[in-house]
């Protein structure tokens with residue numbers, strides 16, 4: 382038997398046929414036609430998934446389920462509002478059930494789906510209480526308890542990126558100030574670096590790296606500058622890690638997981654991120670002398686979305 386996982390992102394949609402060992406055996410992808418609207422995106426997914434099945438001569442009866450990861454909260458009625466996709470209360474789950482009526486269809490938030498994959502086949506070793514934190518354009522969170530996604534009583538839990546952990550110099554997209562995501566995402570790193578470079582600093586090597594065009598700064602540049610001991614990059618990364626530790630300590634104080642994995646684009650610099658992080662977290666947790674969660678780097682990378690979606694049931 383096989384399962385299909387579909388990972389819906391703001392720029393691209395990836396689909397894969399996954400075997401019973403969590404291996405993606407066939408895959409395809411297409412652009413997310415955000416301007417085309419909800420119906421166009423669903424139609425593109427339908428075409429891609431059915432082509433994936435027929436091109437690879439898979440018998441429909443061999444497909445146990447089709448799972449979808451979406452970069453948003455799915456409410457109890459299966460409706461989705463997602464700013465990045467320009468969806469406002471679209472009938473996401475019922476539409477998928479209609480389009481794929483001959484299959485078992487499941488859907489969940491993308492970070493939750495990725496956490497499911499990391500827990501079963503990646504970095505989190507089937508631990509009883511596992512948390513994935515994705516550090517990318519935003520900060521996402523997925524919580525897996527005894528092998529099952531935990532999203533709370535109303536489906537809106539595990540939004541780690543929007544837990545308020547301080548007071549920040551700019552507001553979050555969600556309207557609040559001080560969200561985890563405004564300190565620890567790639568966007569946050571870039572924004573903070575730009576602000577300091579613009580207002581105060583003249584000598585950081587980041588200025589050369591971006592050829593004095595601050596809009597060209599990306600997270601990799603900041604980590605590269607850190608490796609070259611640039612003092613501004615150091616200041617930015619120290620601040621980032623300080624808040625990362627505070628955010629993780631909040632998770633430890635609340636649910637005391639066995640393991641916490643760091644994923645997302647920034648995890649490519651996990652050597653810098655994980656260094657001394659556990660001790661920094663310890664300074665902010667309540668029971669400082671106790672054992673607490675291992676903090677590791679996620680291992681499945683971009684495949685976590687497809688694999689995790691295929692595991693939904």
Ligand SMILES: [Zn+2]
Pocket residue numbers: 542543553554555556557560562
């Ligand atoms: Zn927020």
